[in-house]
Amino acid sequence: MDIWKYSRGEWAESVFDWPDLMDFEDALQRNGYSRGAAINFPEDGDFIEVYPKLGTEGIAPCMVAVCLDASSNDFIQTDDLPSLIMLLKDLAPIVSAYETGVMSELAQKSFRIWHGHSHRLICQECDPIGYEQLQKARSARKRGKQ
Numbered sequence: 001m002d003i004w005k006y007s008r009g010e011w012a013e014s015v016f017d018w019p020d021l022m023d024f025e026d027a028l029q030r031n032g033y034s035r036g037a038a039i040n041f042p043e044d045g046d047f048i049e050v051y052p053k054l055g056t057e058g059i060a061p062c063m064v065a066v067c068l069d070a071s072s073n074d075f076i077q078t079d080d081l082p083s084l085i086m087l088l089k090d091l092a093p094i095v096s097a098y099e100t101g102v103m104s105e106l107a108q109k110s111f112r113i114w115h116g117h118s119h120r121l122i123c124q125e126c127d128p129i130g131y132e133q134l135q136k137a138r139s140a141r142k143r144g145k146q
């Protein structure tokens with residue numbers, strides 16, 4: 001876990017005060033951020049959470065919790081809205097790749113339930129054109145060996 005500061009494209013060490021063994025939400029409150037009021041991106045996920053600073057309007061300055069490995073969080077402080085927007089823009093391709101991975105995994109699991117085999121298996125019932133092409137390729141290889 002790391003804590004960084006991001007200000008309009010510039011990265012620096014954070015001055016976030018987080019004593020050992022203190023719960024993250026308690027540390028947020030200690031540093032002046034709202035506790036338990038995260039805005040999530042994507043909406044139903046836990047990938048990026050934005051905690052606004054207490055007593056300010058809008059969502060900046062804020063602390064951004066980012067989960068890049070599905071298990072642990074890293075934290076980024078942003079001072080103002082432009083910094084937050086720039087950070088979210090920088091993270092967008094990572095979020096997109098993550099979401100695509102989630103959708104792909106879901107589709108593969110669904111396919112296995114519906115068809116009883118992996119989506120990678122070329123099956124005569126599910127993929128008649130692919131199956132025909134596979135048979136032609138196998139025949140061509142056999143002819144080549146003779």
Ligand SMILES: [Zn+2]
Pocket residue numbers: 115117123124125126127
């Ligand atoms: Zn099949």
